[in-house]
Amino acid sequence: MGRGTPRSERRADALSRERIVEAAVELLDGAGEGGLTFRALTERLATGPGAVYWHVANKGELLGAATDALVAAALAVEPAGSSGSPQDGIRAVALGLFDAIDAHPWLATQLATHLSRSPLGSVTPRILESIGRQVRALGVPEGSRFTATSTLVHYILGAAGQNAANAGTHRPDMDRAEFLDAVSRAWEQLDPDDYPFIRDVAREMRDHDDRVEFLAGVDLILTGIIAAHLPPSGRDLRN
Amino acid sequence: MGRGTPRSERRADALSRERIVEAAVELLDGAGEGGLTFRALTERLATGPGAVYWHVANKGELLGAATDALVAAALAVEPAGSSGSPQDGIRAVALGLFDAIDAHPWLATQLATHLSRSPLGSVTPRILESIGRQVRALGVPEGSRFTATSTLVHYILGAAGQNAANAGTHRPDMDRAEFLDAVSRAWEQLDPDDYPFIRDVAREMRDHDDRVEFLAGVDLILTGIIAAHLPPSGRDLRN
């Protein structure tokens, strides 16, 4: 280290907004939504509540900062449409968000609750931009881009959210296969007069793959966008 | 009142699960998510917490019951595919849920958080059944119905949820038009290098209609379902 320069280096364990957000994410990942309390947070950081409040305004802002950090990381994987078709770009962004929500299920509620609640934040623009850019590259005409983009985003957040909630159902004594099996069996026992459709698809849902199903939905919407907005000559259905 | 018969009539203001759920909905509608507390609930019902706990197991069950009641009511509007095309049936169900979430914004979080968390409850099957029946009527082949249906449901819940969150942003001093205007202006000031797409659609979003936009998304997915699964000869694009 260069001598003389009055570095404002603090003790290695000094508090910072970053360190606080990092600890918050760990608590949320470890114990879910309810795991983040100022008691648990201050214990982990070996400090008092006042110290935390010096760096963040309140719990809501802390949750927002944690969400922001993870969404930014999830969207950073693809270096802005580097290669591949727009379809692949959209699938990549969608999967990035899907996996992020899968790894941090509390993100689902956060995105559903506060995403639009603060559209002036950076999360909403970031997501819209990632998808919208690819929609434009797809050749969707100007007046239809907003609808196409927000349809995709709503689906992605909705599906990923439902999925995370499903994952959260895991009781320790029950793995995923058992869980799906239980749901499937419960559905098969519904009144056939009231729930004919559910009974028909009960088996189908027993051994479905979440990621595959999620991507199939994305592709269905892509098909709709292409069919609705692109001249038949310009379509390449193999992409 | 017939004399002699030992009716088990209680005082007119007797507590019941129904009355409790009703009061809970009123509190949630009036003051949002945070408005439902056992303190406020027992005050409104002129009773103590113990009385409420006699009828419901805990706050989560109470929220679930409130959600269940409203979703059932929202889906009851259409008497099971009475008339019209399957497309219209799907639009009707979608709008029913959209309007329910719009009228009770707290439903969005509830549906996102606990819908899949308790797929054994009645809410998930109810929604899937309503949409799935129409998807079948549309002529979608057996193996594709689950994907088509859950894509629609994920979109509907995602879009309606985002929308409710937007509605929740309303500050009393700012009506909807002002709010959209503020968002639009904020978006127009983003860095054009980082957010080219957002800037392009900023104007488009200033005067969009939520319901119209929502239905356009439903139609986009319907177009995709038809294009992907129905033989061209069987399609009637005017529906």
Added chain:
DNA sequence: ACCTGAACACCGTTCAAGT
């Protein structure tokens, strides 16, 4: 069977006081 209400453990947030 149904209701009362005091009590418990916990929560987010504040703030005078320290360094």
Added chain:
DNA sequence: ACCTGAACACCGTTCAAGT
């Protein structure tokens, strides 16, 4: 400028006691 930690108002839930 940054941190401490006691204190405050509030929360969901329990439970012995009543009717």
